[in-house]
Amino acid sequence: MAVDDVVASEPQEDPDATRRWRSVVASPITVELPGGPPFVTAVLSSATASRLEDHDLDAWYEVLGERANAWS
Numbered sequence: 001m002a003v004d005d006v007v008a009s010e011p012q013e014d015p016d017a018t019r020r021w022r023s024v025v026a027s028p029i030t031v032e033l034p035g036g037p038p039f040v041t042a043v044l045s046s047a048t049a050s051r052l053e054d055h056d057l058d059a060w061y062e063v064l065g066e067r068a069n070a071w072s
Contacts, residue, residue, distance in 0.1 A: 021047035025060050027068035044068045 026045040032038045044067055048055065 020049055022050055023048050023052045023055070025052075025057070025064055027061075027064040029068045030072050042071075044071065 024045055024047045026043045028040040029042040029044055030038050031041050044064055046060065046064055
């Protein structure tokens with residue numbers, strides 16, 4: 001998941017994979033270097049073993065967004 005916004009996803013099941021996480025929310029970490037445009041260099045992600053519909057996504061986005069902005 002690589003975009004300039006906070007995103008949430010429930011990855012597709014891979015029958016051959018062992019996976020604990022059912023849902024992932026990711027926020028880009030954007031940096032500004034002198035003489036260049038801002039760009040995403042990393043992603044802060046959080047995962048849960050339950051479905052996205054079981055969570056307050058607005059709160060999840062807010063927390064991840066605040067932390068990613070602090071690191072940017």
